[in-house]
Amino acid sequence: MSLFQYTLLHQDAQTSARRGTFETAHGVVDLPVFMPVGTRGSVKGVEISQLEATGSQIVLGNTYHLMLRPGAEIVRELGGLHEFCGWKKPMLTDSGGFQLFSLAKIRKITEEGAVFRSHIDGRKIALTPEDSIRIQEALGADIAMAFDHVIALPNTRAAIEDAMFRTLRWARRSRDAHTREDQALFGIVQGGLEYDLRQRCAEELAALELPGYAIGGLSVGETPQEMYDCIDAVVQHMPADKPRYLMGVGRPEDLLEGIKRGVDMFDCVMPSRNGRNAMAFTDHGPMRLRNARYERDPRPLEENCPCPACRRSRAYVRHLFVTGEMLGPILLTIHNITYYQRLVAGARKAIEEDRYQEYYAERFAQWREGVPD
Amino acid sequence: MSLFQYTLLHQDAQTSARRGTFETAHGVVDLPVFMPVGTRGSVKGVEISQLEATGSQIVLGNTYHLMLRPGAEIVRELGGLHEFCGWKKPMLTDSGGFQLFSLAKIRKITEEGAVFRSHIDGRKIALTPEDSIRIQEALGADIAMAFDHVIALPNTRAAIEDAMFRTLRWARRSRDAHTREDQALFGIVQGGLEYDLRQRCAEELAALELPGYAIGGLSVGETPQEMYDCIDAVVQHMPADKPRYLMGVGRPEDLLEGIKRGVDMFDCVMPSRNGRNAMAFTDHGPMRLRNARYERDPRPLEENCPCPACRRSRAYVRHLFVTGEMLGPILLTIHNITYYQRLVAGARKAIEEDRYQEYYAERFAQWREGVPD
Numbered sequence: 001m002s003l004f005q006y007t008l009l010h011q012d013a014q015t016s017a018r019r020g021t022f023e024t025a026h027g028v029v030d031l032p033v034f035m036p037v038g039t040r041g042s043v044k045g046v047e048i049s050q051l052e053a054t055g056s057q058i059v060l061g062n063t064y065h066l067m068l069r070p071g072a073e074i075v076r077e078l079g080g081l082h083e084f085c086g087w088k089k090p091m092l093t094d095s096g097g098f099q100l101f102s103l104a105k106i107r108k109i110t111e112e113g114a115v116f117r118s119h120i121d122g123r124k125i126a127l128t129p130e131d132s133i134r135i136q137e138a139l140g141a142d143i144a145m146a147f148d149h150v151i152a153l154p155n156t157r158a159a160i161e162d163a164m165f166r167t168l169r170w171a172r173r174s175r176d177a178h179t180r181e182d183q184a185l186f187g188i189v190q191g192g193l194e195y196d197l198r199q200r201c202a203e204e205l206a207a208l209e210l211p212g213y214a215i216g217g218l219s220v221g222e223t224p225q226e227m228y229d230c231i232d233a234v235v236q237h238m239p240a241d242k243p244r245y246l247m248g249v250g251r252p253e254d255l256l257e258g259i260k261r262g263v264d265m266f267d268c269v270m271p272s273r274n275g276r277n278a279m280a281f282t283d284h285g286p287m288r289l290r291n292a293r294y295e296r297d298p299r300p301l302e303e304n305c306p307c308p309a310c311r312r313s314r315a316y317v318r319h320l321f322v323t324g325e326m327l328g329p330i331l332l333t334i335h336n337i338t339y340y341q342r343l344v345a346g347a348r349k350a351i352e353e354d355r356y357q358e359y360y361a362e363r364f365a366q367w368r369e370g371v372p373d
Numbered sequence: 374m375s376l377f378q379y380t381l382l383h384q385d386a387q388t389s390a391r392r393g394t395f396e397t398a399h400g401v402v403d404l405p406v407f408m409p410v411g412t413r414g415s416v417k418g419v420e421i422s423q424l425e426a427t428g429s430q431i432v433l434g435n436t437y438h439l440m441l442r443p444g445a446e447i448v449r450e451l452g453g454l455h456e457f458c459g460w461k462k463p464m465l466t467d468s469g470g471f472q473l474f475s476l477a478k479i480r481k482i483t484e485e486g487a488v489f490r491s492h493i494d495g496r497k498i499a500l501t502p503e504d505s506i507r508i509q510e511a512l513g514a515d516i517a518m519a520f521d522h523v524i525a526l527p528n529t530r531a532a533i534e535d536a537m538f539r540t541l542r543w544a545r546r547s548r549d550a551h552t553r554e555d556q557a558l559f560g561i562v563q564g565g566l567e568y569d570l571r572q573r574c575a576e577e578l579a580a581l582e583l584p585g586y587a588i589g590g591l592s593v594g595e596t597p598q599e600m601y602d603c604i605d606a607v608v609q610h611m612p613a614d615k616p617r618y619l620m621g622v623g624r625p626e627d628l629l630e631g632i633k634r635g636v637d638m639f640d641c642v643m644p645s646r647n648g649r650n651a652m653a654f655t656d657h658g659p660m661r662l663r664n665a666r667y668e669r670d671p672r673p674l675e676e677n678c679p680c681p682a683c684r685r686s687r688a689y690v691r692h693l694f695v696t697g698e699m700l701g702p703i704l705l706t707i708h709n710i711t712y713y714q715r716l717v718a719g720a721r722k723a724i725e726e727d728r729y730q731e732y733y734a735e736r737f738a739q740w741r742e743g744v745p746d
Contacts, residue, residue, distance in 0.1 A: 041692065045699040047423065047681055070668070070692045078671055078688055086685050295443070298451055308420055312459050315451055319414065319443045326418040326699060 004184040004211035006031075006243050013354040016235065016262035017347065022212070022243045024090040024142035025182040026082065027057075031243060032259045032347055034340045035060045035092060035267040040069065041085040044272055045330040046337070048086045054307065054334060055341035058090040058142075060267045063135055064099030068118055068125075072138035080140030092143035092267075095132045095174075095188070098216070098248065101150035109149060111166065129173040137180045145214065146174035148188040153221040160192035164201050167216075175208055186245060188216040193226055195233040202237035213238050214245040215263070219254075228257050235262045252281055252343055253367065256360050259347050266344075271336030276329040278321045280309075281339040283363070284371045287314075289332065294318040301335055305342070309335035377557045377584035379404075379616050386727040389608065389635035390720065395585070395616045397463040397515035398555040399455065400430075404616060404637040405720055407628065407713045408433045408465060409645065413442065414458040417645055418703040419710070421459045427680065427707060428714035431463040431515075433640045436508055437472030441491050441498075445511035453513030465516040465640075468505045468547075468561070471589070471621065474523035482522060484539065502546040510553045518587065519547035521561040526594040533565035537574050540589075548581055559618060561589040566599055568606040575610035586611050587618040588636070592627075601630050608635045625654055625716055626740065629733050632720050639717075644709030649702040651694045653682075654712040656736070657744045660687075662705065667691040674708055678715070682708040 003023055010019040020031040036043045036051065039062045043051055051059070061081055066072065078084045081091055100107055104116035113128030129147035136144035147170045149163040167190040178185045187205040191197030205213060215234055218227050231246065238244050245265035246258045255266050271281060280287040280301050287294075287301060295318060300310040309317060309331035320328030343363070350359035376396055383392040393404040409416045409424065412435045416424055424432070434454055439445065451457045454464055473480055477489035486501030502520035509517035520543045522536040540563040551558045560578040564570035578586060588607055591600045604619065611617050618638035619631045628639050644654060653660040653674050660667075660674060670687040682690060682704035693701030716736070723732035 040696045040698055041689065042698045042700040045418075045703065047420075047700070047703065048684075049681065050420065065696075069696050070688065074669055074688065077669060078686055084686070084689055084692075086681075086689075296447055296450060308422065308459075311421075313451055313457070315443065315447065316414065316457055316459075319457075323413045323438075323442050325413055325415045326702070327415040327420065329699070330418065330420065330703070 003182070006212070006241055008241070010352050012351045012356040014357045015260045015360075017259045017351045017356040018262060018264070019348050019351040020243070020264060022264075024184065026088065026090045026142050029057050029090050030348060031264040032255075032344050033057055033265050034255065034344045035265065036272065036337050036340075037062070037267055037269045038085065038087070039269075040065045041075075041081065043333070043337070044276065045326070045333050046272075050308070050334055051087070051337070052089075054337040055345060056337060058092060059087050061085075061091060061093045061139065061141060062096075062099060063093045063132060063139065064096040064103065066093075066139060067096065067135050068120055072135040076138040076140070082140065090143070091141040093136045093139050093141040093145065094247070095136070095145040095147040096127055097132075097148040097188075098150050100127065101152070109166075111169070113147070129170040130177040133174050133177040133185075137178070137183065140180070141183065143184045143186055143212065144178065146171040146185060146187050146210075148190055148216050150190070150217050150220070151192070153192055153217070155192060157194055160194050161197055164191045164197045168201060168204050171205055171208065175210065184211040186210060186212040186214050188214045188247070189234055189238065190217045191234075192217060193222060193230050195230070198230065198234040199237045202234055206237075206239050210242070212243040212245060214247050216247045218246065219249045224254065224257075227254070228261070231258060231261045231263065252340065253364065255340070255343060256347065256363055259344070260356065260360055271340050272333045275332035275334075275336040278328065278332065280317075280332050281336050282371065283366045284369060285367045287371050289314065289318050289328070290321050291318075305335065305338060307335045307338040376555070379585070379614055381614070383725050385724045385729040387730045388633045388733075390632045390724045390729040391635055391637070392721050392724040393616070393637060395637075397557065399461065399463045399515050402430050402463055403721060405628075405632045405717050406430055406638050407717045408638065408640040409710050409713075410435070410640055410642045411458065411460070412642075413438045414448075414454065416706070416710070417649065418699070418706050419645075423681070423707055424460070424710070425462075427710040428718060429710060431465060432460050434458075434464060434466045434512065434514060435469075435472060436466045436505060436512065437469040437476065439466075439512060440469065440508050441493055445508040449511040449513070455513065463516070464514040466509045466512050466514040466518065467620070468509070468518040468520040469500055470505075470521040470523050470561075473500065474525070482539075484542070486520070502543040503550040506547050506550040506558075510551070510556065513553070514556065516557045516559055516585065517551065519544040519558060519560045519583075521563055521589050523563070523590050523593070524565070526565055526590070528565060530567055533567050534570055537564045537570045541574060541577050544578055544581065548583065557584040559583060559585040559587050561587045561620070562607055562611065563590045564607075565590060566595060566603050568603070571603065571607040572610045575607055579610075579612050583615070585616040585618060587620050589620045591619065592622045597627065597630075600627070601634070604631060604634045604636065625713065626737065628713070628716060629720065629736060632717070633729065633733055644713050645706045648705035648707075648709040651701065651705065653705050654709050655744065656739045657742060658740045660744050662687065662691050662701075663694050664691075678708065678711060680708045680711040
């Protein structure tokens with residue numbers, strides 16, 4: 001196996017779901033994979049050993065947040081992101097493009113790059129594709145993302161087309177600026193819900209022969225069905241011999257829909273963010289742990305879950321939220337990430353056994369049933 | 374060894390420090406011991422496995438907080454405090470007396486007990502010695518505390534005397550109400566800084582032949598030296614064949630001063646509370662991790678500390694606090710509890726080797742030096 005090698009282990013017999021691996025400088029990642037989000041060098045409230053115990057194989061860090069605080073040069077000085085935060089397995093950094101879209105104030109996008117004011121202290125900062133790559137190389141994750149231009153949906157075709165072609169030009173500049181041989185650079189397919197633009201973007205990026213490709217600019221305002229249809233339309237134009245990463249997505253059902261369509265990688269803040277807000281993901285759908293129905297419930301969130309939250313009662317987890325104890329958000333974050341990891345681990349096994357469609361149907365059926373009394 | 378047996382393993386040759394053990398239904402506790410505070414069934418931000426890794430042997434829960442939320446009957450229904458919070462080693466609950474003193478609103482103390490308004494929702498609640506014991510039996514910790522009357526210092530001799538005699542009467546009522554054979558009931562010596570009252574209280578409590586005794590009502594406004602002198606005055610009147618517990622104390626130096634005077638047990642929120650506020654206890658004294666001097670400091674808090682915070686750099690811990698990441702308070706809480714446990718473990722070893730005075734002098738000398746550049 002060589003660095004950044006994608007290996008297809010098994011193609012599901014009935015769906016486009018595929019079981020593969022991706023080799024990085026910090027180890028092999030089993031695909032499909034879910035990446036928890038460690039925005040500022042920490043998955044909120046979760047210690048490294050706890051994160052490992054969830055079954056997580058690769059963690060995402062946000063370039064935009066880390067460039068603001070503590071700053072990429074400080075992270076580099078301290079040995080890079082792995083050394084800085086203590087996670088010694090694979091990591092990925094995004095390009096900053098999405099956070100510019102969602103967080104930064106008074107953005108101005110030109111061909112050169114973006115100029116924005118920090119959402120923390122308002123200072124003016126320029127970020128070009130070259131800057132993004134330089135910063136991501138300083139951070140030193142195993143996978144860096146090309147700098148892209150993200151826009152909201154719905155939008156005009158002209159705006160989508162403009163952002164897509166800029167994303168292509170910025171991808172070439174990102175590739176030209178990229179020097180680290182121990183770091184894979186992934187391209188990002190943009191193009192909104194315009195399938196022909198998505199196809200054009202995917203094909204031109206494929207010509208760059210990057211070690212992996214992402215679908216960006218989804219889950220930004222469109223319906224789930226529009227997103228699934230778009231994944232269908234774009235995946236077929238993405239190289240089959242490279243990992244495919246659906247950025248910023250999503251709910252458990254979105255993961256299964258993506259995997260079914262041939263997506264290999266996912267990241268989302270949902271398990272951690274919802275966990276902090278007292279929502280637990282389970283095979284019976286979401287549980288809201290502040291609910292009075294759990295006040296005396298001696299059962300764990302899920303009988304078959306190995307996480308530390310599930311070594312306690314629902315009543316205890318509820319008590320932690322009602323009294324504002326930090327351990328509540330911590331335990332549900334761990335539970336939810338564990339849930340996502342068990343979900344994708346189950347998907348990997350199902351694909352290996354050519355029964356992904358069955359696995360998918362079982363999960364959806366159980367989710368629809370809801371939490372039994 | 375029988376249940377609640379105190380065993381003196383070794384008396385230090387030069388000081389009153391002593392190395393012993395205390396047997397409970399959930400295992401043997403090595404003395405001297407420090408008990409982290411898990412007020413509402415959780416040491417704030419710390420998971421059970423992390424707490425075990427700090428070297429903690431016994432955890433304190435607060436009766437006052439737990440009776441308000443979730444309520445003692447719910448904890449009992451769910452199998453008791455051990456089962457509820459997942460800590461399967463020894464536990465101790467206080468009597469509620471101190472929290473009535475420090476937290477409850479519009480208290481009224483009569484011979485019967487206390488009537489107060491909850492600090493959470495203002496509802497009126499009565500708490501007698503019999504109530505406190507009934508609640509502590511429902512919680513089911515290994516050690517329960519007799520209900521006592523705590524007052525602030527300085528105070529008039531008349532007020533101190535009144536509270537001390539009431540504490541004695543309430544101790545007898547607590548003992549009469551106590552039925553659980555798997556739970557030890559400790560008496561609490563009150564009497565402010567009036568040594569003759571402390572002596573009287575200690576001697577009358579000793580006659581009750583309880584399995585352990587505490588010094589209460591210190592660290593409530595007096596100077597450290599006044600506290601140490603008072604410990605000297607009271608310890609000599611407490612039974613030598615029972616554990617001696619100094620309640621709610623204190624700083625690392627207070628622990629070493631107490632141990633030197635023959636105290637066996639301590640509890641304090643300081644390691645966790647200060648940790649949440651970015652203060653780390655170390656052999657070189659306190660470090661304030663928000664300080665800019667640590668911005669690029671690649672060293673761990675302490676070279677020889679096995680805790681997870683010390684597998685990171687000071688710069689990383691600082692970054693977590695500066696960015697408001699939950700992991701900062703979590704890591705420093707774990708570090709500080711680990712520090713306290715290493716401190717008392719070092720004391721136990723030093724006593725065994727008849728060099729407690731040396732250990733004490735070394736620690737104080739290093740604390741005075743401060744954190745090197």
